[in-house]
Amino acid sequence: MRHLLNYLVTRILLTIPMIFIMLTLIFVVLRVMPGDPVSAMLGGHAPQQVIDEQKAKLGLNKPIAAQYVDYLGHLIHLDLGDSMIFNEKVSSPILDKLPATIELTLFGLLASLGIGIPLGAYAARRRRTGRDYGIRVYANVVYCIPVFWMGLLLQLVFGVFLGWFPISGRTGPRVDISSFTWSGFYIIDTLRAGDMAVFGDVLWHLVLPALTLGIVLSGIFVRLTRANMLDVLKGDYILAARARGIPERRVVYNHGLRNALIPIVTMLGLQFSLLLAGAILTESTFSWPGMGRLLLERIYLRDYPVIQGVIIVYTLFVSFVSLLVDLLYAAIDPRVKY
Amino acid sequence: MTDNQTILEVKNLSITYPITIGNVRAVQDVSFTLANGEALGLVGESGCGKSTLGLSLLDLLRPPGRVSGGQILYRGRDILGFDARELLKLRGQSISMIFQNPLTSLNPLFTVEHHFLETIHFHDPTLPKDRAREGVEKMLAELGIEAKRLKEYPHQLSGGMRQRIMIGLALIMNPDILIADEPTTSLDVIVEAGFTDLLLSLRSVYKLSIILITHNLGLVAEIADRIAVMYGGKIMEVATAEDIFAHPLHPYTQGLIDCVPNILLDQKELVTMPGSPPDLVNPPTGCRFAPRCPKVMPICRQKEPTLMEHAPAHTAACWLYQKGEA
């Protein structure tokens, strides 16, 4: 256990430079770029005095180095600043919308794994048959489908034409969820309150958005699983297990798949980045009240502190997940030394 | 030790691998018997078909390889006719096999204990777990491995230990026959010696019949009662271990024995056999060894000799001894 702790600490220490670099990059992008955010916000015709006042208020008239120090200083105190448009702290809308994005992303990941891994394992088993080729074609094509188009198609077919699923929002219009909002994760909240009807409604609203992400990203997992399985099934321990009289199904799925899945865990981190990106587009398509939509809203409103805040939160999120994935990998593979 | 009862009989077995350029005749018309309690050595160079033959005895050939003819009779019943259920029962319980590379033959994600318990569970599901554990611990004791190793993973063990665990897994259900495919090739000589001792002692404890597949003549000399020499997918000579080494009949056997460096002789050069193994897709007409044989005669290239007894309990397939139609 102590070794695991050491490993954890080391990994965290390694992540810090990366976060630091990203934060600096964000700073650079959002400050040093051409274009004056303040005059843009004020409409371009405002008198110079007003512009200067605003700049001073936001600290934008100080030299860049000083601004950078300010920036870092605030971040250490976990202060993301105040919104330029509304009367709120930046963290307020972010914390409000974060659970929605996390829920969507998580279910999207589950969907992509749930579709991709079984298909990949099946294709490996039925190697070189028509089904194998079909699945491989699916995997390659699906990755080229724009996420938002997939969302629109699903909406069209299952929402508008078939009417089976809702096409926007996290809950239905007549559903009042505010009474038991606790964590912001509706799945948890509704279960906690014991209201199964609303729980069902929440799940129902999650289906199409999660599938959108899930289908498009399943391609990678299909390919990975299939390739890993083929590799693993050639292995000596598979032959040895068969020689001991272990039934074929168990050999393939218990001995084989488990080993094949390990490299997939390492891919999870990379896939998560794609998921987050896809989530922004999906939130836009399904009017999902998450961080992606918040970002787009505030970009339109030119609320730079919030834009910056959202991106910072995304960075932290990605780093955190990457760390988690590494830990998971160390935990499930007994060969990893820590 | 042997009681003259034939426990395994291979009759005219042929194995082919259909590939794009033709049919690879890996094993052709091979026949031999294994008596109860006997250790039979199957020797030959790489690619002669001995490993393929070993795999076929458990119907474990990797597709596209398949048995194209012949029978494998275990206690009088043809294994090739077994259905899936009977095959699962056969493997590990009646006939077991251990392989060359012990590290990769064990699943890296499972503990030693898990390997054993899983095997036991699938062969005897009704056995209570504590009884199973007792059996495993007893087996480990016989193998000379401490019980604490049960909770460890394969990569934490040494090569010799892993090979012993392989034997343990093969013998845990008390099979009649153990097939060992190049069991010591990846072990160093000291570990190999330990392995040999272990195998011999387990053989008497478990009343095992053994088929030892190897190209290591030293190993086979220590363990085998009888030896069969394979070349190009066919059996060239079969005799008791002493006879094979003392009076090898077939030129190939003679060549094999000569190739082993002898520390007592003042050898200036190592002996080799010129040429390379035959093309198994289009084998040469006549004897397969003819292209490389130092004692080749015209008839060797025209007709294949048959495996015939030329001395007591000593068969060979060679025109040197077979007076045939020239």
Place this chain on the structure above:
Amino acid sequence: MSTQPEPKNVKAARFSPAAGAASFFRWLSSSRKKYGGEWWIMIAGIVVIVLILTMTVFPQVFTRYSPTDQNAGGQMTPPSRDHIMGTDNLSRDVWARVVYGAQTILGVAMAAALLSAIIGIPLGLLSGFAGGVFDRILSLVMDSMYSFPGLILAIAFAAMLGPGVINITLAVAVVYIPTYFRLVRGQTLSIKEEVYVEAARAIGARRGTILTRYIFPNVIATVVVILSLNIADAIMTEASLSYIGLGLPAGIPDWGMDLSMGKKFLPSGIWWMITFPGLMIMLLALGFTMLGEGLAEILNPRLLEK
């Protein structure tokens, strides 16, 4: 016997374009025999790309309507013989918008990919070759960027730069610089250790020579493959940016933007406004993907095994 200098005509023959073309076609036909499936995949990709390229260069061949004509036909009419993809809410012909939209998306994607390559490849070469602190810092920066969701990076840049074709190209280009950097750096590192490079050093080759004559040519094959796959990715990124409204001014026909427009009318069952532009995005991306993957298998089967 002293060796004669090569007669001039032999030298010329060796480097003549005719000889070059001949050997290229020989390689082409031998590849076809060697690689069944992958060859046809690559050809399919090329066919799609060429088709769409033709669309960009000669749009009039494909449609007689203009993408901005708001009087092309009825408002929001479904596909018919006159308008094979129907009309949109501003009575514009959808197929025309698709045809002319190809210019935008292909132009931006290819320009962005090229730009990324032009910046990323030299940086990767230098970094891998030079090593040391410079390499470590640059790698750290690039790795951090690489692990960050690309689209979000593009969004940030696009938001800051504002609308415009050049700006959106820059925004997309930034996302892929780390890709080229990492790829080229990795290759450089491994080639650097090869024996023939050591041999060249031993006979006194200058660092610049090693870089340009030894390392770069070996890297090219990989780069071509990645470039193709990259364009596919860039297409998706550009479409995503314009879908969320961050890219282009309203006048220019763009598939992503058309999709976001069509989204509004989806609940009424107007399906043709979104189906066709989206399909085109997918086809174009698929085309480049197939080209890239087919090329990868042919040039070096182990190329994409990372």
